[in-house]
Each structure stands twice: as C-alpha cells, then as structure tokens.
Amino acid sequence: MPGGSLILAIETSNPSSARAGPEGSVFGVALAESGDSGITPVGIESLNPGDRGTDPAALIARLLEKTGCCPSSIGRVVVSVGPGGYTGIRIAVVTAKLLAEAWEARCVAVPTADALLRRVDPGIRSEQAVHVALAWKRDDVWIATYPPGSDRAESTGLLALGAASEAISAGVTVADPPVRERLASGRDGAEFVLPRFDPLAVAETGALLPPVDPIELVPLYPRRPEAVAKWEQLRSPSGKA
Numbered sequence: 129m130p131g132g133s134l135i136l137a138i139e140t141s142n143p144s145s146a147r148a149g150p151e152g153s154v155f156g157v158a159l160a161e162s163g164d165s166g167i168t169p170v171g172i173e174s175l176n177p178g179d180r181g182t183d184p185a186a187l188i189a190r191l192l193e194k195t196g197c198c199p200s201s202i203g204r205v206v207v208s209v210g211p212g213g214y215t216g217i218r219i220a221v222v223t224a225k226l227l228a229e230a231w232e233a234r235c236v237a238v239p240t241a242d243a244l245l246r247r248v249d250p251g252i253r254s255e256q257a258v259h260v261a262l263a264w265k266r267d268d269v270w271i272a273t274y275p276p277g278s279d280r281a282e283s284t285g286l287l288a289l290g291a292a293s294e295a296i297s298a299g300v301t302v303a304d305p306p307v308r309e310r311l312a313s314g315r316d317g318a319e320f321v322l323p324r325f326d327p328l329a330v331a332e333t334g335a336l337l338p339p340v341d342p343i344e345l346v347p348l349y350p351r352r353p354e355a356v357a358k359w360e361q362l363r364s365p366s367g368k369a
Contacts, residue, residue, distance in 0.1 A: 132201035134170065135160045136227070137331035138184050140220045141212030141240045142262070145304040146325040152247075157187045158327035159195055160335075162204070167332045171195040184223045199231045206236040206334025208243055208327075210348035211263035211270045214355075217347040225342040234339035239348060241272035243333045244302050245279060247324035253277065257299030260323070261292070263350050264307040270350040271295055286350050 137158045139146075146155040156174035160167045173191040192198065207224035210217045228235035241260035248258055254277050263270040269292050272281040287295060293311050300319045303311060308320045 132203045133162050134197060134202045135162050135167070135204045135206060135331045135335060136188065136202050136233075137238075137327040137334060138188075138205075138207040138220045138224055139243070139325055139327040139330045140175070140184055140216040141208040141210050142304075142323070142325060143213060143216055145212075145323055148304055148322075150322045150324055153323070153325045154327055155325065156327055157184060157191055158331055159191060159197060159202075160328060160331040162335050167328065167335060169328055170197065172327060184220050185227075188223075188227070199227075202227075202231055202233050204234045204236060204334065204339070205231070206238050206330055206337075207345070208240045208325075208330045209237045209346070210240050211350045212240055214347075214349070217349075221345055221347050225345050228342045228345075235342040235345055236334040236337050236339050237345055237348075238330050238334045238337065239272070239281075239284075241281065241284070241302075242279065243329040244323050244325070245274055246329040246332055247326055248300070248302060248321060252300050252321075256319075259296045259299055259301040261296070261301055261303040261307045261311060262323075264310065265351070268292070269307055269311070273299075 140155060143155050146153045154174045158172045159170040161170055171191055171194060173187045175187055205224045205228040207220050209221060224235060244260050245258055256276055258274045260272045261269050268286045268288050271287050271292050272284040274281050289310055300321060302321055302323045304323055312318045
C-alpha cells in the first residue's frame with residue numbers, strides 16, 4: 129500500500145440522519161490500521177452535525193495532531209460517497225481527492241449503504257435480506273437491497289414510495305424515522321432498524337474495495353442536483369428545464 133498502512137475514512141454523508149441515529153452514530157473522520165486480522169481503530173474525530181463551520185479538512189488536521197500520525201503513514205483515503213446530503217458529500221469527496229493526490233495515497237469510494245450494512249446485526253444479515261433506504265425526497269427514496277449473507281447489493285436505485293414499500297416487504301430495512309414513517313404506512317409488522325453512521329465502518333468497507341484514480345472519484349447522487357436543474361431552467365430560452 130503506497131504511503132503506509134493507515135486508512136483515513138471520511139463519513140459526512142448524512143449529518144441529520146447521524147444526529148437522529150442510534151448511540152454510536154458518528155459524523156466525522158477516523159484513522160484505522162489495516163492488518164491481517166482486519167481493521168484496528170487508531171482515532172476518531174467527530175463533528176456536531178449542526179456545526180456547519182467545520183469542514184472535513186479541519187477534522188482531519190485535529191485527528192492527525194491528537195493521534196501523532198503523519199500523512200506519510202496514510203496509504204488509503206476512503207470516503208462515504210452517498211447518497212446523502214449534497215453539500216456534505218461534495219465537500220468530503222473533494223477533500224478525499226486532494227488528500228489522496230497530495231499524500232500519494234490510494235483513493236476509495238465507499239457507497240454509504242455498504243458502510244451502513246456493516247453495522248447491522250450479523251445475525252440479521254445472515255438470515256434476512258437487508259434494505260438500506262437513503263435520500264428520501266418528495267415521493268421517492270433510494271433503496272439498496274442486499275440478499276441474506278451478502279455484502280454486495282443486488283439492486284440499487286430510486287423507487288416511488290409505493291414501490292419501495294413493496295420492495296421492502298420481506299427482510300429488514302435500515303431507515304431513519306422520517307423515511308420509516310412513509311415506508312411503513314399500511315404495512316403492519318414491517319421490520320426497521322436505525323442507520324448507524326460510523327467512519328470506522330467506512331474504513332472497514334474501503335479496505336476491501338478497489339481504489340480509483342482520484343480524478344474519477346465522484347459523489348453518488350440519485351437525482352440531478354436541484355441547483356443544476358434551476359441553472360438549466362434559467363438558461364433555457366423558454367425558461368423551462
């Protein structure tokens with residue numbers, strides 16, 4: 129691994145969900161040691177999801193100072209790429225790109241759903257399908273479905289709320305409360321667990337995924353950003369996108 133054996137992980141994809149999640153949810157960054165026995169935590173620096181004045185770069189600087197680690201010891205920069213909050217993901221991805229280039233470290237994109245799956249009870253994962261619901265907006269939601277015992281999603285994509293409710297009829301769904309309320313409507317007995325966001329889960333997942341050229345690292349947006357749509361609408365002769 130170029131640069132060293134440490135993994136720097138960034139998880140700032142869903143700050144509001146992290147704040148509402150179960151105990152142990154973290155909005156922030158982590159350092160972990162990658163070895164034959166797996167991932168060993170070195171340090172975590174968390175951020176209050178309501179504090180918009182601190183970016184991942186500032187958290188990383190504090191983490192390196194507290195742990196006494198230097199950039200040359202970091203061989204892999206992994207980042208939770210979404211779906212999630214547009215600004216949080218965009219800043220995290222840009223930070224990961226720049227640091228991977230500057231430190232000559234490998235750069236890894238981690239689908240947020242893959243990292244959330246790692247914090248679902250292993251007993252549940254081995255016996256039931258797991259659906260991860262993210263990026264709810266208006267009348268649709270992004271769903272990733274994992275077969276029992278698998279850490280690879282068999283399907284991902286945006287579904288209308290009705291279709292999403294049908295898709296999660298069997299298995300357990302990872303969803304924060306607002307999404308749960310909509311998906312569970314009319315479905316007595318549907319099983320849900322809260323998402324646990326954790327940069328260490330991002331590190332564990334990223335240690336197993338292939339790296340990409342930093343220039344190819346992009347956020348996972350299930351929809352076209354509203355800012356882009358509005359800009360195109362303003363520029364179109366008819367005033368319509």
